[in-house]
Amino acid sequence: MRLPRLFRTSSFRLTLMYAALTGVSFLLLFGVVLWATTRFMERQIDGTVSSEIAEILADPDSATPAGPRATLGQLTRHSGDFYYLLQDPAGNVLAGNLPATDPVVGTREWGGEAMHKRQPFAALRGRGVAVPAGYLFVGLSTIQLHEMEEMVTGSFLWGASAAMLLALAGGAAMSVRLLHKIESVSQTSRDIVDADLQRRIPLSNSGDEFDHLAVSLNAMLDRIQSLMEGMHQVTTDIAHDLRTPLTRLRQRLELAQRPGVDSDTLRATLDATRSEVDGILEIFSALLRIAQIESGARKAAFATVNVSDLLRTVLEVYRPALDDKQQQLRETIERDLMVEGDRELLMQLFANLLENATRHSPVGSAVAVVARLCAATVEVSVSDNGPGIPEALRSKVLQRFFRLETSRTTPGSGLGLSLVAAVATLHEARLELSDNGPGLRVTVFLRNRS
């Protein structure tokens, strides 16, 4: 099952193509080399033969009708590499160690048998010239040429087969490796489909493109998981937290249904019921808003926002409310702090923080708002002198519906800070809750845009 898959991989197909290319290029190279070496050796033979002929013709005998019979006889005996033939016009061999042939003038290849004593030859290459005695041929054996050709062909064959085999083996190995890596990605996705959302694609830590892919995919999975968990949490929270007001509602209605209830009580019950329902609806819209923010869809509408101006607007809205509680507002806002974001949501973030500050801190205390540029970060902090939040609970207050026991009695849905957290996350801003000694300081770290 594994093998056929291997052959179907795109990397294996690439390998096959690569191997074929290697083969073709080897063939081309082989042709060129063979042609060049053959030409070179032929030219060498031709040169040697020409000088030999020139030497023979320089012999005074050559001009006689009898020809250089004696010279050839000597040469045949002593210089072993050459083949000679001198024949008269009738075709009778006068001297030399070759049989009679057609008197072809010029360079010629001569295949066939020869009566050479020492070595057999496959073919001769040489030149024929007309002399007064008839026809003279001097040639050299091409056996070396042929040997060389055979050797070149042989080594090329070996080389080409080895290269192609190597290419195929390398390709197969690469395919197996790729297949293995991709298989681990597929396996992880299958596991996730089978509801194991915790799984992540393993990294090889080599920093290669597969690791990059795995990192991106894992980041995507993290996001999906956090969204799923968020959704799961919301569902559970809603079920838990709406049960309380709904139970109260039901009890009120049941009491109102008892016989003998006068119309004033009924009216009062209706009023109370309506405000209870309004409260529930408000929780719903807050939840919807948080869910919408968390979905990240608002990111498309991000624009440059002047945080300084935005803060001043929000402060202006809340100033009378703070004045009413005789709370002192200390603001230190640097000019023109710019961030990339959603104006409306950032406005709500700051409004919620300010609202929490004024609501949870006592009459006559101070609320401080500081906005400043710190390196590439716009830091906005809102601090109060209220009861603060114990360190252990600081991360919990960002969750939906979480309320400190001490604030159970004050109005509010317990969703204010979760909305702040959601907006901060959307803006990739860090949210820090710290001790203001006494009181709470909430700091938002937004990325500066200037």
Next chain:
Amino acid sequence: MRILVVEDDGETASYVLQGLHEAGHSVAVAADGRDGLFRAAGEEWDLLIVDRRLPGLDGLAMVRTLRGGGVDTPVLFLTTLGGIDDRVDGLNAGADDYLVKPFAFAELGARVAALGRRPHRTAAETRLKVADLEIDLLARTVRRGAELLDLQPREFRLLEYLVRHVDQVVTRTMLLENVWDFHFDPHTNVVETHISRLRGKLDRGHAVPLIHTVRGAGYCLRAPA
């Protein structure tokens, strides 16, 4: 006013119908988008109240078609889609106001009244007058009688909004949206504190107050009878 309500939910439709009828409007109901579009374009209306999710033709598409066809009757969207983008989409399609379900009838009534007045406003107003109150929109000064009032910029905007809607009830939400650009509900009584401050500057020392609180609905700036 002649009002067409395009709403497919029968219960909501009759709730709106009854309330508007009691407020003295003449109201008709269309139950789907196609019918709504047909009637909105074919008859004379002062206001259209349109649900966004409608069978037949989506409310957004219906309003876009109307605006494309040159019908500029004021439109108020009524919808369960309360998202930020939904509101922007609605207003972009050519709606004049947007109210998220569930709503108190007082809220709808106030917004209907506000929309009904819109066409009568002239574009180049520089001065607004109610009784002895006078606002100079260019110089941004406010006088009550002979007295020059010292208002903060936001108080000026608040007063301007109230004066533009003189004799009409404006709700807390309408003020939040139009004066402060707050599209969410702060739990702290920001509107109340601002109104009481403005009242202090405007009505202190005068026998007849101009700003009135309408219980269970909102506020109203009224000239003394």
